[in-house]
Amino acid sequence: MRGRDEETGEFLDISRSQNRRAALDVLALGEKLVALTPAQLARLPVPEDLLPHIAEAKRITAHIAHKRQLAFLAKHMRREDDAVLDALRDALDVNSDSSRREVAMLHRVEDWRERLMKDGDKALGALLDEYPQADRQQLRTLVRNAQAERAKNKPPRAFREIYQTLRVLMLPAALGLEGVHADQDEQDQPADTDTDTGGNAED
Template sequence: MSNNPDETPDHGYDRPSKSQVKRDMLALQDLGRQLVDLSSEKLKQLPLSEKMLDAIKLAQKTTSREGRRRQIHYVGKLMRDADADAIRTQLDIWENGSKQQTLAMHRIESLRDLLLRDDDALTGLLKEYPGADIQHLRTLIREGRKEAQANERLQAGQDPQRKHYRALFQALKALDDTQETE
């Protein structure tokens, strides 16, 4: 054993092991399989080459089990040249939603519930969103409260009304969206 600090303990290998290469290839093949299961609308949003899109569409059309397996294997092979990290990130966002979007939705839901409970909350909202349509918001809040009271009197098994409850959420979401774009 030499005392040279430049030598690595992996006996001079500077490439990944054969097992690691195989694991990476299988991961790309699994990613390709996920892409084959996507709709064409979502596929258009991903950074895929024309060759890759054609291979995925062919795999989607193939009905024979063995033919589909081979085509998916080919898609996995083409994945070597694709930006797999960007694709994985987008798939994760579609599957789980982005954390920022989730937090924004929870914040809007809390704000809606506060507006339906507390009259003073509208004043705070108008300070945060000075360009908001106050009449429209007041109408939605008033109708949402009526809806909530009517839902409390429902018999078991009856479906609650949520029209104004949802409309208030959409109005708050639109306010939030307009503020983000400015």
């Protein structure tokens, strides 16, 4: 971090090696920002003037041109206050930890879906022991419909609905966001609400 002369207020010079390390650090930070999805970027305190440069780096895929755009982004980032860049680093660390937990939970959702498909009511009972707020009848119906879809080689509509239902049930609690749904932009399109059950199993 550059210091200031107490009398003149001017930035103090730093060594060439320090300057290079700082430049590479900012470049690495820029690469992390470019790799994020729009939803992830929206959660970070990214200055408005950097967003067009990030978007352009995302758009360019040619290797040399992409590296050039990253360097251009880093140049603009170095004009920001140290506090701004530190805030971005801190937010990325938090976001990274949250993402790891979310990925682990999504794997757990997939595991529960397969358990429900395989063991039916037995797995449903175990799920309700852990998540008593779950809708037993809704899940039982979805599982039966999904099993029928699989047996008849039909599109897995109910199978996808099980995933979304479990995701809404399990993910907020795992991330400490009880009562808050997962981000809409990261969810699949909501299931149809029509009453046509032509593709569903009948007991």
